[in-house]
Every structure is written in structure tokens, then in C-alpha cells.
Amino acid sequence: MTQVIEEMKETTKNVDELTKDDAALTLDSVTYAYRDGKKRDVLKNVSASFARGKLYSVMGKSGAGKSTLLSLISGLDVPTSGTVSYDGVDLTKMNRDDYRAKSIGVIFQAYNLLTNATVIDNMVLSMKISGVKGKKKELAYELLEKVGIDREKASRKVLKLSGGEQQRVGIARALAHNPDVVIADEPTGNLDAETGQQVMEIFQKLAHEDGKCVILVTHSNQVARATDETQQLTSGRLSTPKKNRSAA
Amino acid sequence: MGVVLALIIAAISVSVLINMTTSAVIADYRSRFGSEVSLDMNYQRAVESGQSEAYEGVEGVDEIPPQKYMEFAKSDYLKEVQLTSSTMIDFPGLKALDEVPEDDMIVRGMLIGTNLKTISSEFEHGQRRIIDGRQFAASGEVIISQQFAELNGLKVGDTIELNRGNDKPLQKMTIVGIYEDNTQKDGGAAADFMGKNPVTNRNNEIIGTIDNAESVGSLGAVSAKFFLKDPAMLADFTKEIQAKGLPNYYDVRTDEAGFNAVVGPVEKMSKVTNAFMVVVLALGGVIVLLMSTLAIRERKYEIGVLRAMGMKKFKLAAGFVTEMLALTALCLVVGFGVGAAVSQPITNSLLQGQIEAAQQTAGATSQTMEAGGLPGAAPLTALDKVDISLSAGAVGEIALMAILLAVLASVVSIVSVMRYEPMEILSDRN
Numbered sequence A: 001m002t003q004v005i006e007e008m009k010e011t012t013k014n015v016d017e018l019t020k021d022d023a024a025l026t027l028d029s030v031t032y033a034y035r036d037g038k039k040r041d042v043l044k045n046v047s048a049s050f051a052r053g054k055l056y057s058v059m060g061k062s063g064a065g066k067s068t069l070l071s072l073i074s075g076l077d078v079p080t081s082g083t084v085s086y087d088g089v090d091l092t093k094m095n096r097d098d099y100r101a102k103s104i105g106v107i108f109q110a111y112n113l114l115t116n117a118t119v120i121d122n123m124v125l126s127m128k129i130s131g132v133k134g135k136k137k138e139l140a141y142e143l144l145e146k147v148g149i150d151r152e153k154a155s156r157k158v159l160k161l162s163g164g165e166q167q168r169v170g171i172a173r174a175l176a177h178n179p180d181v182v183i184a185d186e187p188t189g190n191l192d193a194e195t196g197q198q199v200m201e202i203f204q205k206l207a208h209e210d211g212k213c214v215i216l217v218t219h220s221n222q223v224a225r226a227t228d229e230t231q232q233l234t235s236g237r238l239s240t241p242k243k244n245r246s247a248a
Numbered sequence B: 001m002g003v004v005l006a007l008i009i010a011a012i013s014v015s016v017l018i019n020m021t022t023s024a025v026i027a028d029y030r031s032r033f034g035s036e037v038s039l040d041m042n043y044q045r046a047v048e049s050g051q052s053e054a055y056e057g058v059e060g061v062d063e064i065p066p067q068k069y070m071e072f073a074k075s076d077y078l079k080e081v082q083l084t085s086s087t088m089i090d091f092p093g094l095k096a097l098d099e100v101p102e103d104d105m106i107v108r109g110m111l112i113g114t115n116l117k118t119i120s121s122e123f124e125h126g127q128r129r130i131i132d133g134r135q136f137a138a139s140g141e142v143i144i145s146q147q148f149a150e151l152n153g154l155k156v157g158d159t160i161e162l163n164r165g166n167d168k169p170l171q172k173m174t175i176v177g178i179y180e181d182n183t184q185k186d187g188g189a190a191a192d193f194m195g196k197n198p199v200t201n202r203n204n205e206i207i208g209t210i211d212n213a214e215s216v217g218s219l220g221a222v223s224a225k226f227f228l229k230d231p232a233m234l235a236d237f238t239k240e241i242q243a244k245g246l247p248n249y250y251d252v253r254t255d256e257a258g259f260n261a262v263v264g265p266v267e268k269m270s271k272v273t274n275a276f277m278v279v280v281l282a283l284g285g286v287i288v289l290l291m292s293t294l295a296i297r298e299r300k301y302e303i304g305v306l307r308a309m310g311m312k313k314f315k316l317a318a319g320f321v322t323e324m325l326a327l328t329a330l331c332l333v334v335g336f337g338v339g340a341a342v343s344q345p346i347t348n349s350l351l352q353g354q355i356e357a358a359q360q361t362a363g364a365t366s367q368t369m370e371a372g373g374l375p376g377a378a379p380l381t382a383l384d385k386v387d388i389s390l391s392a393g394a395v396g397e398i399a400l401m402a403i404l405l406a407v408l409a410s411v412v413s414i415v416s417v418m419r420y421e422p423m424e425i426l427s428d429r430n
């Protein structure tokens, strides 16, 4: 094992590339335009890297392209030019279904739950797709418990939950298959201060204790301050990361 | 979706069931009518070929000698031959019906010689009915009419003596049965325009085997019905009997008119249901296409969510196809049940409509027309009943069409799943 790492270090030419290889996610000159005819670049030449064990936040005005950025990271779409790589492999060169199913957990701004199915069914279905082995229901209840959804609520249809509750189900679902990378679009947008705080603690624990790479998109300065690094997305361009004092 | 699909399948079931049954009926009648050969003199050609005496044919003199018929009957192309001989006879010492005592007639009756198949159709159709004794079975056995028996005080077991009149040798025959004739209870149609004549009175007919006719010395007039093994053998059979001596001014034909009279309405109905089936299938296809497009559009979001979670396209498509097949299977059971239940009443009313239409266009004569052969043989009545049967073939065909619809719907969902990118679906909703 150590020998392998030694070999890897030997073949590595410089320190800069070494850090790149360590990153879970790397964006290299990513440009993106929606194929709706207007051809307006939503993302312009964005480069960034996100490492495991760290909690990141991306901020920006509404319409700045934050959700678009996340959709590229989650492999739901591919850049017009440039590359998004996971563990050094270009996403366009891998099976992105498998990537989504196993490596990454996405908490969508609009939750994207199956609203006519029960909470627990949503959870179990997602776990099945991801190929989670073992007692799925038990694990699902455990995760839901962590985000404050009890068994009674878990047996309800998603439709019959409040926005905040749905958001928390979305979080639980994203974590259900124990993904390497967690990305969340406004995960606390619909939560009160106290629940928001609890959820933030979950993300911090995921990054710092479980060694995941966690990226949050947020409008809230308070949420941003609770992350390790914050980057601003302004009209398609990403600023250099700013380390947050509390996390440093 | 399910209800509409069930309805479409029901409509398909109805048309397939009717089609299958009617085409079977038509094929059956086609082989029956198509196989019956009639030999008709073509008078015009007869005259053209210098057969002046052909005109005698108009008078009913048969140009083909009875022996020829017997020869024709021996053909490999035939599956069945019905021969009927009518020999004018007399029965010295007995009275005949419609007899005019002052007319000194040489013959006063008919000896009908036949193979049983011919005569049995008269008995089956109720024109004649055995009321005492039994049907004749061997040479020397005859059956006589009830009226003739009463007139002469004859009963089953008695013997009667026949000859061809004029002191010709007498032949003894045993009465084994007495029949009732229902066609001439009050004189009969023939008597109306020919005047009362004992020879034409069906009640004076003494019926037995062809051998009986031979034993009195003459077959008299022979009418023959030939049935081909296969309608396609008509040309070969014609050649064969022409070689055996059938004059070329005879038309050798199968009974197309009879076939049309009986099966025409069924055939027309079959065409209607055929067209109906095509329409239903085409319309059904379009409806299923539209419905599944709508259904899948409604589930676009579901597709997006599942794909976003990393479900593979083919798995998702397979899921939809499985769903579609299950739905189709259910609709097949329901639709087929409904279709099978309503196809009989629909057949009845369709057929009734066709028969009425046939009557209106061609007058009542087209529905009932005299068949050739035996005098007063069964009139041909248009087939007014088709029993719908559930054959394995019909069930198979219906299932096949249902599957076709399912495939159509599946293609829509597969194409949709393949085409939609999860990103587009999800961002559409946002």
C-alpha cells in the first residue's frame, strides 16, 4: 500500500499536479451554455478543485449559474468545453449513471423527490439504484432520524410533507448510498435557524469526520461562514477561494 | 389508459372473432358449393354447333344418356356422386293419385331411383318424412307416400308390382316405409300449371335404389350431382368427361350463384368487419401512440428523478415496457372477455342487416332460389346464423395485435427515456 503511494509520488512531476491529483473533483476551464438557442455562456472558463475532507460553499446572485455548476459536477450534464474530472478521470469518459448512483450524492434545490411515493420508498428506491446492500429500510430510517424525520413522517407520501421536511428527506436520500462527494443546492433554504444549524452540523461531520468532499451552494453568509472555503460565482466566473476564519 | 386499451382490444377481439369464424364458414361453403358440379346445356352453342335437336333440351329431354352419367360418375376427381333416376312406371291393379279414369294412361307414376345421400337431404329438410316403417336400404325395397298407401290400402310389408306400362314385365318390390310429402299437400306448384297429372304428383313417386330402376328396364331420366374432391379440379374433370363423351355444348360449372345466395351476406359482413378491424387497428394504434406519449410526458419528472439518481436508461425503459406489458395483459383479458361476449350479438345484427340489404337489392328471389337436381329440392336460404367460436388461432391473433399495441406504446416510452436528458427534465420543472 505505502509502496503504491511511493510510486505515485515518484511519477508525480511537481507539487502543483500532486494537489490536483489529490482533489476529488477538478474543474478545468469549464464553459457551459444551455442548448436553448441563445448560446449565452452561463459558466465561463471556470477552474477549481475540491478535496476530500473539506466543506466548500459557493455563493452568488440568483441566476449566476450556481445550480448549473452543480449539475455539471453531478454529471447530469457535460460542459460545452473544458473538463470536469472525478479522481482525475474526465466525467465524459466514464459511465455517468454509475458516477451519479455511487460516487456522488446530490441535494437538489427543488428536492426532486418522487412526490407520489412515500418518503421511505424514495429512500429505498434510491438505495436500490445505487446498489446499496444490506438492510436498506433500517439504514433509511436511521438517516431520516438524523435529519429529523421520524418513522411516522417517513411512511407519508412526500406530497404530504412541508417544504423543509422535503428538503431534509432530500438530504437523507443524497447520503443514503454513502457517496464520496456530496453536493447541495441551497440545503438550508427552507429550514428554520435551529434545523438549519443541525443540518450544517451534519455536513461538517461528513467532511471533517467521514472525509467526504462536500460542496454547498448558498445565499446565506451564515451558512458560508460555517464552511471551510467560500467561492463567489459572479456572472459565470468563479472567484479564488477564500478561507473562512471559523473553519481555519 | 387501461380502459381505452381494453376497449380497443375488445373492438379488435370482436372483429377478429367475427372474421375468423366467417372466413371459416365461407371456406366451408366454398368447398361445398365450389365442389358441386352442374352440367348445363348451352342452347346457343348447341344450335351453333348444328345440333338442331338441342332444342328438344328445352322440352326437358335429357341429351346425356343415363349410361353416360354412370360413366361420368366413375372419376377420380369426385368425392361424391348423387344420382337420381326417374322412370315413368305403372302399377297395374293399383290406383294413382290425380288419376283420371277415362284417360287411358300407360304410366301413372314415377319410380325414383337414388343413392341414399340424395334422398336423405329431402328427408333432412323436412320436405318428406317417414311416418311408418323405415327408409329403404337395399334393392327391391321401396317407400311410398301416405296418400298412395291410403288410396290403395297398402301398408308396410306389402309388396307391389311395377312395370313400365304396356304389359312390360312386372317387378315385385317390398314396401318398407311410408312417407309423408309436405311439398304437395294441396296439389303443389308443378300441378298448378301443368294440370293435374298422376305422373307429376309427387305422392305417386315410389322411391328406392337405382338398382330398382335398372330392374324395371330403364333408368328413365337421370339427374346427377357430382362433387369434386377439390374445386380446383373442375377443369380436369371437365376434360375427363368430355373425353368420355360429354358434348362440348354443355357447360360444366360449379354453383357460384348458390354459393352467393347462401354465403353472400356472410361474405359482405366479413368485408365490413375486415374494414372495421383495419380501422380499429389503425385508430387504436394512433390512440395508443397519443396516450402513451401523454402518459410518458406526465411521468417525465419521474424519469428525470430516477435518471438523476443514476438509474440506467435501459433499466428505466425496461421498467416502462414491463409496466406496459402487464397493463396490456390485463386489458387483453378484460377486452377479450368483453369482445367475446358481444361479438355474437354484433354478428347477428350485422348479418341481419346484410340479409335485409340483399333482399332489398335483389328482391326476395335472391334469398331463396331453387337448387337444381331433384324436383323440389331444398331451397337455398341465405345463411342467417353464424356461431362465433373461440379458436386458438383467433385468440392468438388477438393477443398478437394486443402485443403489437403494447410494443407501440413501449417504443414511445423507450424513445422518450432515451431522448430526455435528466438535466433538461429537472431544470424544466425548476
Ligand SMILES: Nc1ncnc2c1ncn2[C@@H]1O[C@H](COP(=O)(O)OP(=O)(O)OP(=O)(O)O)[C@@H](O)[C@H]1O
Binding pocket: A034, A035, A036, A042, A060, A061, A062, A063, A064, A065, A066, A067, A068, A069, A109, B424, B427, B428
Ligand atoms: N434549462 C435551462 N435552459 C436555459 N437556460 C437556463 C436553464 N436553466 C437555467 N438557465 C439560465 O442559466 C442561468 C443560470 O441558472 P442557474 O439555475 O444556474 O442559476 P442559480 O445561480 O442557481 O440561481 P438561483 O440562485 O436562483 O438558484 C440563468 O440565467 C438561467 O436563466
Ligand SMILES: [Mg+2]
Binding pocket: A066, A067, A068, A109, A185
Ligand atoms: Mg439555483
